[in-house]
Amino acid sequence: MIDFALTRHIFRQLTRGKRIWGLSLLSAIAGLSAWIAGTGRRAADAAENYHVIVTNAAGATLSIAMLVMGAAALRDERDGGTLSYLYLKPIARWRFASSAWAASVLAAGLAATVGWAVGWVAMGLTLGSWTLALPALAAYLAAAVGYTAIFVPVGYLVSRAVLIGLAYVFIWEAIITRLVAGLGATSIWRTALSIYADLTVLPEDALEALGTVTPSVIVGVVKLVVTVLLGTAVLTWTLKRRDAL
Amino acid sequence: MSNTVIYDRGYRSYGGVRKGQSSIRWAIARDGIRRVLGLRRKARRKIFPWTLLSIGLMMAVVVIGFHFAAGSIGGGFEESLPSYANLFDVYSWVSLLFIAITGPELLGPDRSQGVLNVYFSRPMRVTDYLGGKLLAFLVVAGAIYVVPQLLLHIGLAALSDQGFLGYLGSHLDILWKVPAVTLGFLALNGGVLAIISSYVDRTGIAAASYIGVLTAGGGLAGALAQAGFPGSRFLSLLALADHPRYVRDWIFDVDLLRYTPEVHGFAPWVSAVVIAVVAVGGGWWTVRRYRRLA
Amino acid sequence: MTATVETIGLSKWFGQKVAVSEVSLSFEPGVTGLLGPNGAGKTTLIRLLTGLQRPSQGTVKLLGVDPRQDHRVYRRVSMVPEDEAVYPRLTAREFVRLSADLARLPDRGRQVEEAIATVELIDDQDRTLQGFSKGMRQRAKVAAAIVGKPEVLILDEPLNGADPVQRAHLIDLFRRLGNEGHTVIVSSHVLFEVERMAGRVIAMVDGRLAAEGTVATLRAAMTDKPRLVRVKADEPRKLASLLLAADGIDGVRLDGTVIEVSTSDPTRLAHALPLTARAAGIRLREVRPADESLESVFRYLVGR
Numbered sequence: 001m002i003d004f005a006l007t008r009h010i011f012r013q014l015t016r017g018k019r020i021w022g023l024s025l026l027s028a029i030a031g032l033s034a035w036i037a038g039t040g041r042r043a044a045d046a047a048e049n050y051h052v053i054v055t056n057a058a059g060a061t062l063s064i065a066m067l068v069m070g071a072a073a074l075r076d077e078r079d080g081g082t083l084s085y086l087y088l089k090p091i092a093r094w095r096f097a098s099s100a101w102a103a104s105v106l107a108a109g110l111a112a113t114v115g116w117a118v119g120w121v122a123m124g125l126t127l128g129s130w131t132l133a134l135p136a137l138a139a140y141l142a143a144a145v146g147y148t149a150i151f152v153p154v155g156y157l158v159s160r161a162v163l164i165g166l167a168y169v170f171i172w173e174a175i176i177t178r179l180v181a182g183l184g185a186t187s188i189w190r191t192a193l194s195i196y197a198d199l200t201v202l203p204e205d206a207l208e209a210l211g212t213v214t215p216s217v218i219v220g221v222v223k224l225v226v227t228v229l230l231g232t233a234v235l236t237w238t239l240k241r242r243d244a245l
Numbered sequence: 246m247s248n249t250v251i252y253d254r255g256y257r258s259y260g261g262v263r264k265g266q267s268s269i270r271w272a273i274a275r276d277g278i279r280r281v282l283g284l285r286r287k288a289r290r291k292i293f294p295w296t297l298l299s300i301g302l303m304m305a306v307v308v309i310g311f312h313f314a315a316g317s318i319g320g321g322f323e324e325s326l327p328s329y330a331n332l333f334d335v336y337s338w339v340s341l342l343f344i345a346i347t348g349p350e351l352l353g354p355d356r357s358q359g360v361l362n363v364y365f366s367r368p369m370r371v372t373d374y375l376g377g378k379l380l381a382f383l384v385v386a387g388a389i390y391v392v393p394q395l396l397l398h399i400g401l402a403a404l405s406d407q408g409f410l411g412y413l414g415s416h417l418d419i420l421w422k423v424p425a426v427t428l429g430f431l432a433l434n435g436g437v438l439a440i441i442s443s444y445v446d447r448t449g450i451a452a453a454s455y456i457g458v459l460t461a462g463g464g465l466a467g468a469l470a471q472a473g474f475p476g477s478r479f480l481s482l483l484a485l486a487d488h489p490r491y492v493r494d495w496i497f498d499v500d501l502l503r504y505t506p507e508v509h510g511f512a513p514w515v516s517a518v519v520i521a522v523v524a525v526g527g528g529w530w531t532v533r534r535y536r537r538l539a
Numbered sequence: 540m541t542a543t544v545e546t547i548g549l550s551k552w553f554g555q556k557v558a559v560s561e562v563s564l565s566f567e568p569g570v571t572g573l574l575g576p577n578g579a580g581k582t583t584l585i586r587l588l589t590g591l592q593r594p595s596q597g598t599v600k601l602l603g604v605d606p607r608q609d610h611r612v613y614r615r616v617s618m619v620p621e622d623e624a625v626y627p628r629l630t631a632r633e634f635v636r637l638s639a640d641l642a643r644l645p646d647r648g649r650q651v652e653e654a655i656a657t658v659e660l661i662d663d664q665d666r667t668l669q670g671f672s673k674g675m676r677q678r679a680k681v682a683a684a685i686v687g688k689p690e691v692l693i694l695d696e697p698l699n700g701a702d703p704v705q706r707a708h709l710i711d712l713f714r715r716l717g718n719e720g721h722t723v724i725v726s727s728h729v730l731f732e733v734e735r736m737a738g739r740v741i742a743m744v745d746g747r748l749a750a751e752g753t754v755a756t757l758r759a760a761m762t763d764k765p766r767l768v769r770v771k772a773d774e775p776r777k778l779a780s781l782l783l784a785a786d787g788i789d790g791v792r793l794d795g796t797v798i799e800v801s802t803s804d805p806t807r808l809a810h811a812l813p814l815t816a817r818a819a820g821i822r823l824r825e826v827r828p829a830d831e832s833l834e835s836v837f838r839y840l841v842g843r
Contacts (some may be wrong), residue, residue, distance in 0.1 A: 003641070005637070005640035005641050005643075006641060009637055009640075009641075013626070013813075016628055017628075019450075022454070026457050026461060026777065029461035029464060029465055032465060032466070032468070033464045033465050033467070033468035035468075036465070036468040036469050036471070036472050037467075037468035037471055037472075039472055039473075040472070040473055049265060053464070053468075055466045057460075057461075060456075060460040060461070060466075061457060061460060061461045064456060064457050065457075066462075067453075068449075068450065068453050071449070079447075080624055080626075081620075081622040081623075082624050082625065082626060084589075084591060084618065084620045084622075085637070085638065085683070087268050087591060088589055088590070088591070088613050088616070088617070088618055089358040089613050089638075089641040089642055090611050090612070090613040090614045090642060090643065091610060091613075091641065092610055093610065099789075104504065110766030120453070158266075160293060160448070160449060161448075162446070162450060162452065162453050163293060163342075163345075163346055163449050163452060165449075165453075166342055166345065166449075166453060166456060167342060170341070170342060170456070171338055171339065171342070174338060175338060176543050219479025240607065241590040241593070242593070243586075243591065243593055244591045244592070245586060245591050245592060
């Protein structure tokens with residue numbers, strides 16, 4: 001399915017340097033905020049606070065981190081002039097595409113997990129609850145899967161992929177899908193939240209972030225799988241049909 | 246005897262008019278404006294900035310449309326419709342994105358393409374270079390705020406019962422309020438962007454970092470300020486994105502939202518001071534950074 | 540000999556700009572030099588040959604297959620790009636090893652060591668590429684390309700940045716590979732070095748094929764350009780004035796003690812020169828062609 005050498009190489013390129021730390025920190029902001037905001041509060045309030053902050057704040061900060069990691073996977077190779085070292089190798093284009101995505105989702109998942117772990121440890125230490133934050137991990141990882149599935153091919157195709165990603169998160173997901181009922185299903189963050197919401201009982205304030213999307217692990221997972229398959233198919237087609245340089 | 250002489254002209258340095266430092270700054274500003282707006286460049290470089298600018302203008306048209314509809318219906322609804330103050334919020338994410346690309350696009354490419362040495366081999370100081378970039382930033386980023394407001398002003402004047410000139414005459418305060426609020430947004434965002442853009446070469450990453458600092462910083466500041474330890478309220482001042490909007494409410498004498506510094510007992514003039522500190526601090530740090538690079 | 544690389548009517552345009560136009564070529568085992576001024580289309584041609592870019596028209600066959608349709612051909616093909624870009628944080632050994640891993644070479648460790656030894660980077664193999672000079676990076680790129688000894692090796696300006704010793708070494712390497720039966724295609728601006736390593740030369744100008752062949756046959760084919768021959772003799776002035784009257788001479792120029800004879804008929808000159816000298820009792824010291832070099836061929840082709 002994937003070429004391990006290629007996946008390992010792209011993963012290493014993504015996780016070398018300061019970028020992985022910066023994106024992990026960005027992913028951790030929601031958990032940190034929840035910890036600080038919940039300190040001194042009743043356990044029930046603090047727990048509710050955690051869910052509200054994760055569903056709302058992480059939609060901005062985590063999304064940025066995930067899309068940057070996705071866009072960078074092949075964009076770095078193109079901009080750095082090193083794509084030919086990978087392209088001119090006996091790797092089937094579909095395998096190339098899935099390897100690039102796999103590397104990206106591993107790197108994004110690493111940043112997301114670190115970010116989630118900050119909140120998990122914070123809730124564990126302050127509330128004594130080591131299970132409260134567990135369902136949120138599903139949302140973090142689902143976001144990693146979904147955003148990288150879209151932005152790895154976008155990063156390959158377009159030099160301004162991160163800017164397009166920011167427009168997707170802050171205009172499409174934050175504004176348009178809220179205004180137009182039915183478009184919520186196209187939001188990766190809401191898909192991630194639908195999985196989260198099905199795994200735990202979210203307070204009303206947190207459920208608002210879901211909009212009209214129904215909580216469901218199965219539907220959420222299916223959507224993500226379809227997104228991954230579509231993203232990989234688009235990238236495969238692009239690798240075959242368009243100029244690499 | 247022939248009077249014919251062939252002169253050996255040899256190499257001569259330029260002996261014509263030399264313009265001053267202000268022309269250097271203007272040349273850099275002009276290049277920066279073109280770069281950000283994609284002027285004299287391929288069509289695809291224009292898509293992002295002009296789409297965002299168009300959305301801003303459309304928002305102004307939509308608000309004018311609401312006012313027109315309310316005027317037709319009657320019943321005094323106009324008072325509750327968006328106006329100058331809240332137009333800043335109506336397309337706030339669009340303006341944020343626009344500014345997010347402006348700053349990095351002005352500073353990053355010169356470093357990443359390695360042409361900084363070419364610039365500083367000319368008779369140009371770091372302050373001339375950054376002054377030109379600042380001018381470009383003010384013109385371009387200012388446009389996303391000012392142009393829709395100008396359109397709104399003209400639209401409301403055209404719809405007013407007082408007549409066009411009558412409305413303009415009775416709303417002269419708009420002519421200083423909108424630029425003042427715009428300056429507040431530009432000063433704060435510019436200060437933050439200058440620091441980020443002077444370190445991060447790539448436009449997309451710098452933009453993402455800037456948005457991350459504003460959104461994440463705001464959330465964290467709010468949480469930290471509520472923590473309750475001694476002095477924690479001062480951490481509310483780290484909600485940087487709230488300061489220009491708090492000052493906006495102060496200038497327009499409205500109360501649109503509750504801002505984190507406001508919730509923790511700070512007056513709007515404190516926000517104005519914070520904006521000034523961020524702007525001056527960001528500018529100073531950027532000059533320092535570029536003096537090392539030059 | 541069977542062609543390993545073939546193009547038929549190959550063209551590539553970018554909007555209004557035609558980078559490569561109707562190029563039909565074949566390459567066989569051995570070293571072929573690809574020449575042309577800046578903007579001639581050499582790099583675009585190389586990218587089309589390797590499948591990095593899709594032809595706007597025409598076909599490319601690399602070892603009998605279209606590289607854009609069959610990725611497996613890359614097991615036997617390698618390229619050194621003109622770009623200086625490498626992975627700055629990788630060591631030379633890691634960079635070559637990456638190439639070997641992606642190509643799924645057997646016995647990778649040994650192949651990597653061999654490739655690094657071939658380009659004489661053993662002492663620096665554990666340093667990161669960031670600290671390498673231009674020439675060393677070029678050698679690292681060549682090592683990454685030759686690991687696994689590909690049947691077809693395409694190099695775009697491989698001698699850039701290399702010092703004279705390194706250049707000589709790399710030229711020997713490419714010649715050796717060509718002699719061993721590999722198809723080596725080298726694009727270069729450095730004409731006398733291409734002359735040293737390439738048996739066959741292809742010249743491109745403005746995206747089109749200007750000429751192909753060996754240097755000598757190309758020169759011989761340039762019938763509309765008179766040949767230049769330099770003659771050193773005991774009495775150059777006397778010989779020069781006698782040659783003016785001889786058959787087959789277009790012009791004579793005296794440059795100090797050297798006579799430059801211009802002729803459209805070298806065979807006649809070869810006959811007339813010794814006879815004229817002998818009849819006048821003049822001793823000939825040296826007779827050699829003055830424009831047989833690739834540079835003069837190239838200048839002629841570009842200037843046409």
